[in-house]
Amino acid sequence: xxxxxxxxxxxxxxxxxxxxxxxxxxxxxxxxxxxxxxxxxxxxxxxxxxxxxxxxxxxxxxxxxxxxxxxxxxxxxxxxxxxxxxxxxxxxxxxxxxxxxxxxxxxxxxxxxxxxxxxxxxxxxxxxxxxxxxxxxxxxxxxxxxxxxxxxxxxxxxxxxxxxxxxxxxxxxxxxxxxxxxxxxxxxxxxxxxxxxxxxxxxxxxxxxxxxxxxxxxxxxxxxxxxxxxxxxxxxxxxxxxxxxxxxxxxxxxxxxxxxxxxxxxxx
Amino acid sequence: xxxxxxxxxxxxxxxxxxxxxxxxxxxxxxxxxxxxxxxxxxxxxxxxxxxxxxxxxxxxxxxxxxxxxxxxxxxxxxxxxxxxxxxxxxxxxxxxxxxxxxxxxxxxxxxxxxxxxxxxxxxxxxxxxxxxxxxxxxxxxxxxxxxxxxxxxxxxxxxxxxxxxxxxxxxxxxxxxxxxxxxxxxxxxxxxxxxxxxxxxxxxxxxxxxxxxxxxxxxxxxxxxxxxxxxxxxxxxxxxxxxxxxxxxxxxxxxxxxxxxxxxxxxxxxxxxxxxxxxxxxxxxxxxxxxxxxxxxxxxxxxxxxxxxxxxxxxxxxxxxxxxxxxxxx
Numbered sequence: 153x154x155x156x157x158x159x160x161x162x163x164x165x166x167x168x169x170x171x172x173x174x175x176x177x178x179x180x181x182x183x184x185x186x187x188x189x190x191x192x193x194x195x196x197x198x199x200x201x202x203x204x205x206x207x208x209x210x211x212x213x214x215x216x217x218x219x220x221x222x223x224x225x226x227x228x229x230x231x232x233x234x235x236x237x238x239x240x241x242x243x244x245x246x247x248x249x250x251x252x253x254x255x256x257x258x259x260x261x262x263x264x265x266x267x268x269x270x271x272x273x274x275x276x277x278x279x280x281x282x283x284x285x286x287x288x289x290x291x292x293x294x295x296x297x298x299x300x301x302x303x304x305x306x307x308x309x310x311x312x313x314x315x316x317x318x319x320x321x322x323x324x325x326x327x328x329x330x331x332x333x334x335x336x337x338x339x340x341x342x343x344x345x346x347x348x349x350x351x352x353x354x355x356x357x358x359x360x361x362x363x364x365x366x367x368x369x370x371x372x373x374x375x376x377x378x379x380x381x382x383x384x385x386x387x388x389x390x391x392x393x394x395x396x397x398x399x400x401x402x403x404x405x406x407x408x409x410x411x412x413x414x415x416x417x418x419x420x
Numbered sequence: 421x422x423x424x425x426x427x428x429x430x431x432x433x434x435x436x437x438x439x440x441x442x443x444x445x446x447x448x449x450x451x452x453x454x455x456x457x458x459x460x461x462x463x464x465x466x467x468x469x470x471x472x473x474x475x476x477x478x479x480x481x482x483x484x485x486x487x488x489x490x491x492x493x494x495x496x497x498x499x500x501x502x503x504x505x506x507x508x509x510x511x512x513x514x515x516x517x518x519x520x521x522x523x524x525x526x527x528x529x530x531x532x533x534x535x536x537x538x539x540x541x542x543x544x545x546x547x548x549x550x551x552x553x554x555x556x557x558x559x560x561x562x563x564x565x566x567x568x569x570x571x572x573x574x575x576x577x578x579x580x581x582x583x584x585x586x587x588x589x590x591x592x593x594x595x596x597x598x599x600x601x602x603x604x605x606x607x608x609x610x611x612x613x614x615x616x617x618x619x620x621x622x623x624x625x626x627x628x629x630x631x632x633x634x635x636x637x638x639x640x641x642x643x644x645x646x647x648x649x650x651x652x653x654x655x656x657x658x659x660x661x662x663x664x665x666x667x668x669x670x671x672x673x674x675x676x677x678x679x680x681x682x683x684x685x686x687x688x689x690x691x692x693x694x695x696x697x698x699x700x701x702x703x704x705x706x707x708x709x710x711x712x713x714x715x716x717x718x719x720x721x722x723x724x725x726x727x728x729x730x731x732x733x734x735x736x737x738x739x740x741x742x743x744x745x746x747x748x749x750x
Contacts, residue, residue: 180477188475191518214523221430221524224596254519258424269599277595284426292519301517316448316460317509323464324471324509325517331468335475358627361476365469365497365628366636372465379461 170348178346178353182339189332192325195300204403205396206299207307212407213295219410220284225417226276229283232410236290243298251293259286301325327371331364338363421489421577421609422514423529425522427598428580429588436580437527443504443535450501466502467509470494474510476624488617488624491533491573492541492566496629500542507534528580532573541569559626566625567618571610574617578602578609 220232240248262285266278295304305321338360346353428436451463473490494503508530514520521529545565549558582602585595598605 177477181475184475184477185472188471188518217425217523218430221426221433258519262424266599268604272599274595274599277597277599281426281597281599285424288425288522288524289519292516292523296517296519304516319460320464320467320505320509321512323461324467324513327465327468328471328513331465331472332475335472355627355631357476358624358631361473361624361628362631362635364472365632368465368469369462372462375461375465 173346173349173353175343175346175353177357178339178343181357182336182343185332185335185339189329189336192301192329192332195302203298203399205400206303207310208396208400208403209295209299210304210307211311212403213291215407216291216410217288219414220287223414223417225414226280226283228414228417229280229287231413233283233287233290235410236287236294239294240290243294247297251290251297254293255286255289258289323375327368330371331368334367335360335364421529421533421574422511422521423525423532423577423580425524427522427584428525428528429584429597430524432580432584432587432597433522433524433527435527436531440508440527440530440535443531444508447501447504451499451505454499454501462498463502463505463509466494466498466506467513470503470506471510471513488621489533489537489570489573490621490624491537492545492562492569492621493625493628495538495542496545496562496565496625497632500538503538503542504534507538528577532576532580536576537569537573540572541565544568559630562626562629563622567622570621571613571618574609574613575606578606581605581609 220229223229240251259282262282266282270278305318309318342356470490473488491503491507494506511521511529511534515523515526542565545561548561548564581598581600582605584598585601588596
């Protein structure tokens with residue numbers, strides 16, 4: 153009987169150690185796409201109903217931003233900041249940390265930018281701008297983290313923003329998720345296949361973005377046909393006729409209070 | 421380049437927003453004309469694409485990474501009008517839902533990134549592409565278009581920042597919003613963009629367009645021919661704008677004698693200066709020495725970047741003119 157020989161190359165110990173290659177940029181891209189996707193995905197799990205009427209929330213957030221931007225009274229800014237912090241304290245811890253991370257990050261950045269101006273003697277206005285920035289970013293964070301995004305887009309309808317714009321906005325958010333998943337999968341594939349040194353990684357990056365563009369064009373056409381088949385005519389009515397509750401009236405009164413405070417401090 | 425709220429005065433934001441209204445209206449009209457089929461979903465999906473494009477990190481020398489804006493890329497792929505709308509929607513979502521860029525400053529951000537960037541980038545690309553009928557010419561167009569596009573957008577943002585202390589000061593003469601004058605804001609904004617972000621943008625744009633052309637030629641937006649003349653007007657306006665900015669800083673920090681301050685200010689009361697603080701003029705004198713020390717370098721820095729800007733434009737025109745000669749020779 154003939155003995156089965158194991159080929160020599162099979163018995164050799166193979167000590168392949170892949171050469172280290174820099175791929176931080178892939179990791180970073182994966183991370184930033186992932187962040188966006190998870191933010192959108194979170195919408196499904198967030199509390200179904202916002203505490204106050206969403207239209208009111210969006211409207212008064214805009215008003216507050218405008219007042220903050222116009223005001224010259226530091227006391228008013230401090231009052232708004234205290235109010236926002238107290239609202240923050242009512243939010244669940246997970247969202248709270250995310251909102252604070254964002255607003256503190258932006259505030260810190262502003263503070264660093266304003267540092268040279270402080271040395272020039274613009275102490276007052278720099279502190280003012282920094283605290284204003286904190287207030288605006290926090291209030292946007294609160295709005296975006298405590299409200300479902302499709303509620304925000306439909307609330308915009310009440311401000312006479314054209315339906316087409318809201319439709320585009322809705323499509324954008326949905327496709328950010330779809331295309332984001334696609335991007336993630338391609339980035340994973342690139343990372344998995346880049347064993348050792350891979351000089352083509354940079355061109356692959358462009359390939360991923362290019363593929364997403366082509367894919368998005370196809371998706372857009374498919375979607376248009378699907379919409380047309382279902383009788384889409386370009387009109388985009390929104391049926392949302394919820395009524396105000398007592399909390400909403402309280403919210404209105406509170407915000408009118410802010411407007412009064414704004415004018416009160418403007419006069420001093 | 422996302423300007424947060426409170427860096428710019430609400431009036432500036434309102435003016436920029438008002439400037440964007442016709443741009444948006446025309447864009448929507450044009451998109452409807454040019455893309456009768458599949459028009460609406462394409463805009464939404466395009467916006468999603470442009471949003472994701474900003475998530476792509478590109479390696480930079482020195483181990484760090486940066487991301488591209490992709491305004492010119494979108495304009496070349498989808499057409500400048502669709503790009504305008506897509507970037508606007510992407511910016512809106514960033515501002516409202518991700519807290520990146522201000523709500524009040526939304527108009528200003530749109531002006532820089534959804535209007536100046538895609539339109540200028542696209543028309544530079546188109547001008548060079550139509551004049552140089554070769555693959556090289558087209559890629560040159562892409563590189564210059566995306567590079568100049570993002571840099572001019574950054575310059576616009578810098579000018580918006582820089583005019584704040586000139587126009588809006590409190591009764592003590594201290595700036596209410598962004599405290600840095602043009603002399604500081606322009607180099608601060610343009611130098612990183614000229615050296616880093618612009619190069620990233622150009623590389624990214626070229627690589628993606630090369631890929632799309634290879635994989636699926638014919639998907640790239642084809643604009644109408646006669647429109648390219650608009651670029652001459654646009655460039656001329658920009659050249660006019662550059663010395664204008666210089667003039668503004670000159671009168672602001674360089675040429676005002678202490679006796680002149682009263683006159684200049686009383687003429688500009690409407691711009692937000694309170695007369696009381698101006699009559700005293702005390703705090704102005706308190707700051708002036710500081711500026712006098714830094715002033716020279718401030719103005720020098722501004723002039724330097726202005727010269728660089730003009731020089732780049734001149735170089736651009738010269739490059740274009742040599743290509744024209746080549747074409748005749750062929």
